[in-house]
Amino acid sequence: MRTRPFPKKWLTLIQRHIVFFHRLSASDRAELLGHIQVFLAEKRFEGCGGFAITDEVRVTIAAQACLLLLHRKTDYFPQLLTILVYPLSYMVEEKRQVGEHVWEEGTMNRLGETGRRMGSLVLSWGAVKHGAADPSDGKNVVLHEFAHQLDFENDAADGVPGLATREQQLAWTDVMRSEFASLRAADESGVPTLLDTYGATDPAEFFAVSVEAFFEQPHALRAHHPKLYAELRTYFQQDPVEFSAER
Ligand SMILES: [Zn+2]
Numbered sequence: 546m547r548t549r550p551f552p553k554k555w556l557t558l559i560q561r562h563i564v565f566f567h568r569l570s571a572s573d574r575a576e577l578l579g580h581i582q583v584f585l586a587e588k589r590f591e592g593c594g595g596f597a598i599t600d601e602v603r604v605t606i607a608a609q610a611c612l613l614l615l616h617r618k619t620d621y622f623p624q625l626l627t628i629l630v631y632p633l634s635y636m637v638e639e640k641r642q643v644g645e646h647v648w649e650e651g652t653m654n655r656l657g658e659t660g661r662r663m664g665s666l667v668l669s670w671g672a673v674k675h676g677a678a679d680p681s682d683g684k685n686v687v688l689h690e691f692a693h694q695l696d697f698e699n700d701a702a703d704g705v706p707g708l709a710t711r712e713q714q715l716a717w718t719d720v721m722r723s724e725f726a727s728l729r730a731a732d733e734s735g736v737p738t739l740l741d742t743y744g745a746t747d748p749a750e751f752f753a754v755s756v757e758a759f760f761e762q763p764h765a766l767r768a769h770h771p772k773l774y775a776e777l778r779t780y781f782q783q784d785p786v787e788f789s790a791e792r
Contacts, residue, residue, distance in 0.1 A: 659693050
């Protein structure tokens with residue numbers, strides 16, 4: 546299926562909406578287009594809240610998700626079947642713990658979510674478009690939610706994706722544990738951080754937030770968190786410093 550020519554209409558949409566696409570090498574662009582074709586053949590899209598799925602929606606989501614697959618042996622997010630898309634943010638009823646015995650109930654606004662047993666991933670189209678248009682503000686809901694899917698590949702939502710060797714697993718755990726602890730400490734003391742402090746929630750969110758920074762602000766991440774950057778570079782087999790639009 547990857548030998549089929551890439552639809553011209555899709556390519557035009559990618560060139561128009563995916564800013565990072567122009568900065569990739571020619572071979573990475575070709576590889577990405579191949580992944581997008583497989584991704585779009587395999588995944589189902591569903592519009593929610595009256596939203597209509599168009600080619601622009603499918604291609605803009607696929608292009609960003611497939612950036613996470615370049616250079617690696619991949620199974621195309623095997624646990625994911627359906628992508629649900631809302632027009633803007635969507636509301637969920639949520640009960641969350643704010644203290645040892647204190648729970649807060651209310652309606653929360655969300656831009657995206659996925660879960661290990663959901664088989665689906667939810668996105669706000671407004672946030673998806675923004676992520677594609679600004680590749681260096683450190684925020685990208687597609688990279689974030691699909692990073693969670695990579696995390697699920699070894700069956701646990703623990704911030705550890707499928708790593709090839711035991712040695713890699715040990716190095717990863719070591720670096721992530723200490724980086725997570727420092728983000729938590731910075732969050733508690735109110736020190737400004739490069740990484741979104743949402744990553745201080747738990748190791749799974751820490752991984753997803755780190756992936757956003759790795760692709761969107763690689764120079765800064767490499768400068769401030771060299772060990773974290775190195776682990777992500779080894780895992781992704783990519784060096785986003787080479788194609789980053791970060792200034
Ligand atoms: Zn998350």
